[in-house]
Amino acid sequence: MFSPRTLLNFAVGFHVYIWVDVYIIKETPKAILIMFDNREIWLPKVWIIRIKHNRHREISSIKISEYHWAKKSQ
Numbered sequence: 001m002f003s004p005r006t007l008l009n010f011a012v013g014f015h016v017y018i019w020v021d022v023y024i025i026k027e028t029p030k031a032i033l034i035m036f037d038n039r040e041i042w043l044p045k046v047w048i049i050r051i052k053h054n055r056h057r058e059i060s061s062i063k064i065s066e067y068h069w070a071k072k073s074q
Contacts, residue, residue, distance in 0.1 A: 015065035017049060024051075024060050034062070041072055 023035040031042050032051075049063040 015067055017063050017065050018069060019052075019061050019063055020069065021059045021061050023058060024053075032062075043068075043072060047072075 020036065024032060025035055025040065026033040029045075031044050032048065034041050034043060043062075043064070047064055047068040049065075051063075052061040054060060
């Protein structure tokens with residue numbers, strides 16, 4: 001049986017995911033405020049696949065699709 005996510009991928013197409021190093025400024029239940037390239041950007045949490053927090057540095061890494069990253073970083 002197919003999951004809804006698999007069926008959605010067939011309809012929309014597969015995305016390429018990238019890791020981006022950012023500063024996380026603020027986190028709410030629905031969005032994250034990040035600092036990237038000296039700009040503050042709000043990203044919806046549903047766009048973010050994974051967040052890696054680094055204990056030794058202030059920089060965190062987020063995994064996001066190239067499509068959403070290009071859409072928001074313009």
